[in-house]
Amino acid sequence: MTSPESSQSSDFIPELPTKRPYALTVASSDSGGGAGIQADLKTMTRLGAYGGSVVVAVTAQHTRGVDSTYVLPDEEIRAQFDAVVGDFDVGAIKLGMLAAASAVEVVDDCLRAYDGPVVLDPVMVATSGDPLLEDDAVDAYTRLFERATLLTPNADEVERLTGAYPDDERSRAEAAETLFGWGADAVLFKGGHVDTGANAVRDTLVTRERVVEFTNPRVQTERTHGSGCTLSSAIASRLAHGDELSTAVERGIEFTHATITHPADVGRGPGSVDHLAGSTRWDGALR
Numbered sequence: 001m002t003s004p005e006s007s008q009s010s011d012f013i014p015e016l017p018t019k020r021p022y023a024l025t026v027a028s029s030d031s032g033g034g035a036g037i038q039a040d041l042k043t044m045t046r047l048g049a050y051g052g053s054v055v056v057a058v059t060a061q062h063t064r065g066v067d068s069t070y071v072l073p074d075e076e077i078r079a080q081f082d083a084v085v086g087d088f089d090v091g092a093i094k095l096g097m098l099a100a101a102s103a104v105e106v107v108d109d110c111l112r113a114y115d116g117p118v119v120l121d122p123v124m125v126a127t128s129g130d131p132l133l134e135d136d137a138v139d140a141y142t143r144l145f146e147r148a149t150l151l152t153p154n155a156d157e158v159e160r161l162t163g164a165y166p167d168d169e170r171s172r173a174e175a176a177e178t179l180f181g182w183g184a185d186a187v188l189f190k191g192g193h194v195d196t197g198a199n200a201v202r203d204t205l206v207t208r209e210r211v212v213e214f215t216n217p218r219v220q221t222e223r224t225h226g227s228g229c230t231l232s233s234a235i236a237s238r239l240a241h242g243d244e245l246s247t248a249v250e251r252g253i254e255f256t257h258a259t260i261t262h263p264a265d266v267g268r269g270p271g272s273v274d275h276l277a278g279s280t281r282w283d284g285a286l287r
Contacts (some may be wrong), residue, residue, distance in 0.1 A: 021090045021240035023049040024228045026081070027123075027231060028057040028069070033274030034264070035061070035226035040094060040233035044277035047237040047255065052088060054080040056107070057099040063225055063267030071099045074106045081110040091240030092116055095144070097123040104140040111147045117239040118185075120148040121232035122157050139210055146183025150245065152232045154190045157188025166204075167194045176206045188235075188249055192227070205249050212246050216257050223263035223271030230273055231256040 023044045030036030037053050044051030056077055060067040084090065093111070095118060098104045111118065122141055142161070145151065159165045164175040166189045179187050186207040194202070205212040234255045236246035262277035 008032075020048060021091040021237075021242075022052060023092050023094065023233070023237050023240040024052045024054065024088075024090050025094045025236075026054040026056060026095060026098075026110075027094070028059055028099060029055055029227070030059055030061045030226070032225075032267065032272070034060040034063065034266070035229045036097060039226040039229040039273075039275065040096065043230050043233040043255070044237045045250075046275055047139075047234055047241075049091070049237040049240050052084050052090075054084065054107075056103045057097065059097075063269030063271055065269070069099060071103055074102055077103060077106050078110060081107075082176040085114065090114070090116060091242075092236040093118045094236035095148075096229055096232065097119045098137070098141070101137040101140040104137050104144055108140070108144045108147065114147075117149040117236070118147050118237065119150045119236040120144065120231045121153060121228055122153045122161065123228065124157050124160060142182045145179060148184045148251075149186065149239070150235065150249070151179060151184045151187045152190060152228070152235070153187070154192060154228060155194050158189065172204055172206060180208060186245060190228070190231070191264055192224070194244070203249075203253055205246060207245070212249075214250060214253050218255065219260045221260065221263055221271075223265075223273065224260055225270060225272040227256055227260055227273050230259055230275065 017150050025037055025040035026116040027037050027040060034182050037055060041051040041053060054077060055072060057069055060071045093114065093116065095107065098107060136192050153161065155166055158175050160176040162178040164171045166175050167170040172189050176187050186205065189204040189206065191202040200215050203214045203219050234252035235248045238251050243251065259273035259275055259277050262274055264272045264274035265273055
């Protein structure tokens with residue numbers, strides 16, 4: 001009879017631990033798997049970061065919409081955050097759907113002692129059009145901006161926050177001035193919702209010192225569920241690796257474009273981006 005020890009293959013010999021940067025997502029669960037914390041963790045893993053999570057809310061969600069949302073108690077949100085930062089060296093934090101004013105305030109308080117990069121995706125409305133942020137949470141959200149290394153709003157979120165629709169240089173400058181006034185260090189104006197009159201998407205990174213534009217071919221698809229979460233968590237992953245901001249943004253856009261170009265054929269709705277899509281060069285994280 002063969003003993004358990006003699007039947008073991010060399011494939012199962014433990015290797016030395018792999019050192020990876022740790023990235024944390026503070027966001028909400030998408031039960032369908034295409035957006036939210038699920039998208040964040042898939043992205044972080046694909047880009048070579050070890051991903052952890054603080055779950056703020058759970059949603060009953062799929063590719064057609066959001067059926068319900070349950071926000072966790074404040075003390076549970078705080079307990080998760082304290083557990084993570086008490087054990088891990090957090091290289092970057094991504095903030096996503098925070099749902100309610102009380103949750104935003106708890107997260108704001110948790111971040112007071114954190115001095116690493118923070119990517120804030122001000123998620124307000126799902127791709128399906130379902131609201132994801134309570135009306136009274138918007139003011140609380142703006143107070144959180146002073147914690148942000150980078151904001152990644154889409155055009156509709158920019159308009160709701162600042163009153164300016166960012167479809168030209170002047171309106172982006174006006175919106176950036178407002179967002180900087182609330183304390184943000186930089187803003188990535190995502191161009192997916194903006195009609196440029198050309199078959200292209202123009203994303204614009206605005207900092208207090210410069211403006212950088214990134215242009216990619218527009219992908220004609222409705223399967224974009226999770227694209228915003230993917231982009232912000234990809235940028236956070238690259239910041240955790242130590243990339244300079246514009247490099248992290250460029251790599252995040254490139255990865256997200258690949259997930260949209262080759263989306264996942266899942267669900268009965270428009271579908272989702274595919275975090276396994278694209279070149280295998282993403283496996284290993286563009287080291």
